[in-house]
Amino acid sequence: MKVTVRKFDAVIVGAGGAGLRAAIQLSEAGLKTAVLSKVFPTRSHTVAAQGGVAASLGNSEEDHWHWHMYDTVKGSDWLGDQDAIEFMCKKANEVVIELEHYGMPFDRLDNGRIYQRPFGGHMSNFGEKPVRRSCAAADRTGHAMLHAMYQRNVKANTQFFVEWLALDLIRDAEGDVLGVTAMEMETGDLYAFHAKATIFATGGAGRIYYSSTNAFINTGDGAGMAARAGIPLEDMEFWQFHPTGVAGAGVLITEGVRGEGGILRNSAGERFMERYAPNAKDLASRDVVSRAMVTEINEGRGCGPNKDFVLLDITHLPPETIMKRLPGIHEIALQFAGVDALREPIPVVPTCHYQMGGIPTNFKGQVVVPGKRSQNEIVPGFYAAGECACASVHGANRLGTNSLLDLLVFGKSAGESAVDEMKQSPKPHKELPADAFDRTLERLHRLNTQKDGASVHETQLDMQRTMQKHAGVFRFADLLKQGVQKIIEVQKDVERTEIKDKSKVFNTARVEALELDNLIEVAVATMVSAEARKESRGAHVRDDAPDTPERPDGRDDVNWLKHSLWFKDANRLEYKSVTLRPLTVETIALKKRAY
Amino acid sequence: MNEQQRIRRERLRWHSRRALLELDLVMRRFWQSQPELLDDLQAEQLECLLAMEDHDLWELLSGRQEPADPALQGMVALLRQPAGF
Numbered sequence: 001m002k003v004t005v006r007k008f009d010a011v012i013v014g015a016g017g018a019g020l021r022a023a024i025q026l027s028e029a030g031l032k033t034a035v036l037s038k039v040f041p042t043r044s045h046t047v048a049a050q051g052g053v054a055a056s057l058g059n060s061e062e063d064h065w066h067w068h069m070y071d072t073v074k075g076s077d078w079l080g081d082q083d084a085i086e087f088m089c090k091k092a093n094e095v096v097i098e099l100e101h102y103g104m105p106f107d108r109l110d111n112g113r114i115y116q117r118p119f120g121g122h123m124s125n126f127g128e129k130p131v132r133r134s135c136a137a138a139d140r141t142g143h144a145m146l147h148a149m150y151q152r153n154v155k156a157n158t159q160f161f162v163e164w165l166a167l168d169l170i171r172d173a174e175g176d177v178l179g180v181t182a183m184e185m186e187t188g189d190l191y192a193f194h195a196k197a198t199i200f201a202t203g204g205a206g207r208i209y210y211s212s213t214n215a216f217i218n219t220g221d222g223a224g225m226a227a228r229a230g231i232p233l234e235d236m237e238f239w240q241f242h243p244t245g246v247a248g249a250g251v252l253i254t255e256g257v258r259g260e261g262g263i264l265r266n267s268a269g270e271r272f273m274e275r276y277a278p279n280a281k282d283l284a285s286r287d288v289v290s291r292a293m294v295t296e297i298n299e300g301r302g303c304g305p306n307k308d309f310v311l312l313d314i315t316h317l318p319p320e321t322i323m324k325r326l327p328g329i330h331e332i333a334l335q336f337a338g339v340d341a342l343r344e345p346i347p348v349v350p351t352c353h354y355q356m357g358g359i360p361t362n363f364k365g366q367v368v369v370p371g372k373r374s375q376n377e378i379v380p381g382f383y384a385a386g387e388c389a390c391a392s393v394h395g396a397n398r399l400g401t402n403s404l405l406d407l408l409v410f411g412k413s414a415g416e417s418a419v420d421e422m423k424q425s426p427k428p429h430k431e432l433p434a435d436a437f438d439r440t441l442e443r444l445h446r447l448n449t450q451k452d453g454a455s456v457h458e459t460q461l462d463m464q465r466t467m468q469k470h471a472g473v474f475r476f477a478d479l480l481k482q483g484v485q486k487i488i489e490v491q492k493d494v495e496r497t498e499i500k501d502k503s504k505v506f507n508t509a510r511v512e513a514l515e516l517d518n519l520i521e522v523a524v525a526t527m528v529s530a531e532a533r534k535e536s537r538g539a540h541v542r543d544d545a546p547d548t549p550e551r552p553d554g555r556d557d558v559n560w561l562k563h564s565l566w567f568k569d570a571n572r573l574e575y576k577s578v579t580l581r582p583l584t585v586e587t588i589a590l591k592k593r594a595y
Numbered sequence: 596m597n598e599q600q601r602i603r604r605e606r607l608r609w610h611s612r613r614a615l616l617e618l619d620l621v622m623r624r625f626w627q628s629q630p631e632l633l634d635d636l637q638a639e640q641l642e643c644l645l646a647m648e649d650h651d652l653w654e655l656l657s658g659r660q661e662p663a664d665p666a667l668q669g670m671v672a673l674l675r676q677p678a679g680f
Binding site for chain 2: 038039042043044045046047048140143163185212213214215216217249250251252328331332334335336503505506507508511
């Protein structure tokens, strides 16, 4: 198979929020920048982000980045790196105002400033009471953001390669990253993008779960490519389950609904969050709300014939508020739950939503791995940002509206780091090694010649069901242990998937098989990391980690205040310490996370 | 199905991969329920719809809006289904 080589200063994989933000930085610096995307950029999953982007602008009431930082550290259950968290919260106002200057149509107050609304876990004065910190564009924040950044990229001459699937990372013998291999779907032809900087912004891999709010494109392509190239994946046991997915469909009801006054009720009509989080109530952190909902269901206070969901009630809100502030919610409830949300509550369950872990980076967006000199040695030429990366700002649990902030701040930061590297020490492209394309060619050859193999569709379902059953919102030691064996069995099937259609041009069956290669890496990393972490922390909640005075809510800081690093070779785990020292302020000291 | 038709169909299937899960679910149901061949007119209508922005397409398929072009009504009706996922 022929591989055509194309040279760029930078190649970015993924054209969602993080990829587009990084591309602006590179293209505006005059660097030749390619962006590869499976779908048209404005059809990336960032479009689905409804709630807003967090920034302590203080437009409606007093706010401060330090309070935002405190909330983020607390939300992360102290697993987030405090240097990266300080960096992100401090940069928030800057990146939001930049976005406004790109033409982002934020909702506004009567005085013309950006309208801000409250969101779960965001508090004023170090956890005192909810604060209005989320900047939104109705319920189309992500969509508006992508459009503003795409236009900016067009102006800056970013070169887009749309409907291209990146296949593998290219590294040389020294471990430097020199680009990616990719397939043009239109022709089925293979290319290598030879670059001085490679930035992964491929989003999450929420499709490893059966019940997920993620669109079908979220197949963890960056994580899969990184894992195959020997890069570890960090903290993959931490997946956020959104409290309010429509029961049975997975479609997300934004947290903004509760921000605007929506209330969760059990079968008795009780506002049960008052018992679990007396201060924040329905606006408590996502995992706290998810846990409360599942407890209600497990204790027999769920709703419906099988008592397997709870209700999200907005019937007390004025219809004009619902239609103005939350216009999409009425239709979602109608289409996927069959209820008129103006008159009846919406059935909801916790559903897989967001990947906290990912490709390990520092706050500059540079990919880091353990080495001989430090636990965070930079991989030359490799950067990652957004959901595919782990900076780590979300730690064990992400706060709502911090994801759009993450992709803006670290997309920009990764781009800036790549620009600095290229401008400060200009070098020619390193030569591609002789085996640069081997991994890709082997994978494609295997897939094209597989006989008596496994069905891609069935194998994917096996993976999703295994993850749902064995590593869901609540985790049990025996199920996790069995889960490791089961997911390794599924992995063997992934290694022998077969496609009937071998045609070259626009072969979506081949694309789906290659995507499954990526998903399974994430699934295995998740199961192995989750089984090994013998505590509860944030979104990783184990039944066998009891709540004791020494270990509140099962969190074991003595043994487990550390990041997991999963390596594909031999399913190996290593650990590295959490950065507790921020950049300029004092450490936010460990304490029990209570809302 | 000739190669030309196969490619057109595959491209439509790929363009049915959307940014929103809502649309993925609706489009998956469509592809699972459809016979092997779309006729040329249907394929053309689907191309028009899939060229839309996700939120706008969702407005149509959720019944919040009606298509500006009446010629698309047939395909929109085919894609719309009652609740029951």
